[in-house]
Amino acid sequence: LHSLRQRYGGNLIHTYAGPNLLVINPLSTPALYSEKMFKGCRREETAPHIFAVAQSAYHQLLTTRQDQTIVLLGKSGSGKTTNSQHLLQYLVTIATGSGKVYSAEKWQAVYTVLEAFGNCSTTMNVNASRFSHIISLDFDQAGQVASASVQTMLLEKFRVTRRPEAESSFNVFYYLMAGADAALKTELHFNHFAGNSAFGLFPHSKSEDKQRATQQFTKLQAAMKVLGISAEEQKTVWLILGAIYHLGAAGATKAGRKQFARHEWAQKAAYLLGCSLEELSSGIFKTQGKGTLPRSSSVRQSTDDTDSSGNVLSKATAAECLEFMASGLYSELFTLIISLINRALKSSQHSLCSLLIVDTPGFQNPRQVKNQRGATFEELCHNYAQERLQTLFQERTFVRELERYKEVHKTPITNIQTSTVRTLSRTDEARGLFWLMEEEVVQPGGSEETLLQRLFSYYGPAEGESTGHTHIHAQTHTLTFCHRQIYALFSSCTCYYRRIYIAHPYIRLKFSLDDPNRKSISGMFAGRSSSVAVLSGSIAGLEGVSQLAMRRATGMRKTFTTGMAAVKKKSFCLQIKLQVDALLDTVRRSRVHFVHCLLPRAEVLRATGSPEESYDPGLMQIDVALLRAQIRGFKLLDSLRIYRQGYPDHMVFSEFRRRFDILAPHLTKKLGRNYIVKDEKRVSNYLRE
């Protein structure tokens, strides 16, 4: 702790803790990422740095030809996404061929688009990611990037329609509302905005916010252009976003017949989607019978799920029906954006092995920023993903090391707290969500209902923080909130069916094909294969063309299809678990490098807005209690102890032989260049001598 404080005070944000890198968010933009740093950034040779982690992973990829993954862990706002970008910046600079197909500019554009569509402002971070993603770089024989792809999961799609107080919707809505030029504004009916919105979606009111959003919109358009997203395609994206905005402005009736509350706004949404008001209204509010569905594999899947427990939409309120549609549309749009990004990154060049970068939304607990509300279901899901990755860290750091030590020494290692993940999780900050999820959802007899109740015991306002009415009110509110969320998510299959109804080529049977908006929207969705559609709304970006990308996609699909029986039971939580399983399965196949991102102080990201604008050397101070909690949560001290006492740096005999037999030319001479080794251990010992 002392070292970290001293280093941080001296503007040294990177520190090694054994094999892992710790990065403390500088809350400023220090000059640490210049091209000068690229040179000789070998872990063994330089001071701790995020580039050195990239270099080390790349070096291991080249020498072992084994896939490598860099996993970023940490609280929300601790700097995971920023560090992922630095990793990529380094890798594409050192390992991109002369063709520059994967330039740093292109990656910058990828992140600009991802941040516009998948980030928002939360109580912990003004630009928080609300989805998990894997960036994959596939390398060829010469160690150059041959192809790349992005897979995303756990998108918080319901944020479009409801979210905790004082948090925003996805950035892109504000960019579009502020930055659309006059022609686009007219086209989207954005010349004046509604006073009401069922989704709480309003343009920025402050002029500086508006100005920033306008700049961001220009930046987004430029980034889309860099990624080869045509003007026509961009327009389609704006049409869908515009339609979602107008659906919010239209709202839904609170009682009586389910219908739009303000028809003039609904009319605008219908126009943008290219259908009539009646068609849109019945698509959203009317219950569809089983027989009316067109036959297609993906549609059949949805009907199975929908009808087994009665008609979900008939139970949902009009507002919920509207929310299903809007968030479903957004989720489809997001999947489409990922496809467009992958189109720009794809290449059919042969590749040998991959380097993956995994970034998921960070741990978050509203109480950390003195927020009295309980956590939302989405926060639970993101914490769950983080906790599973943390479990992987422990598995790789402790379990294997302890076994190896015991194997060599025949006695167990001392001094290491070998508490199981279970007890660990229960006591640390992550609050045992991993086990909560596993116990309540996956075990027989588990149910979402009990999950919610237990969620409360973890996330309800703490004792002594407040008493009486407010306390209970906060809990009830969150419970209702969670219930609704789950209810909505449960019904997402119905929503999915409806999305197809709107977006699928089948729409042609129903809606006028001649409508230009309709044509461009269905044209964009039509190209996607049905196998991609099966995972629609869960994992996006599985349409890779390179061999390695296809192998990854098959692995992820398999996780879903083996659990499909369970998915048919419509357990949304299980679907979340499957998405995280797919992520973990992909990571597990590789050698993993961990980067722990640490938050020096809470609230500061909220308080100061963009850290870049508020650089003040005096800010390099640390909230010691917060830092200590993070170090404990990551189990960093134990990982250091095991690093000292165990065998953290090791290589298997075959690797040792391959790497060092150049030093024993007499051996190669005697046995031939490609000598076949039966006993690697014996040859390795021979080499050592």
Ligand SMILES: Nc1ncnc2c1ncn2[C@@H]1O[C@H](COP(=O)(O)OP(=O)(O)OP(=O)(O)O)[C@@H](O)[C@H]1O
């Ligand atoms: N190494 C760094 N150098 C400069 N700025 C940084 C660094 N790390 C983080 N920041 C700043 O901190 C802010 C939060 O970082 P970032 O969004 O990357 O966090 P995160 O861990 O990805 O958050 P979330 O989990 O909520 O998505 C960013 O605005 C960024 O500018």
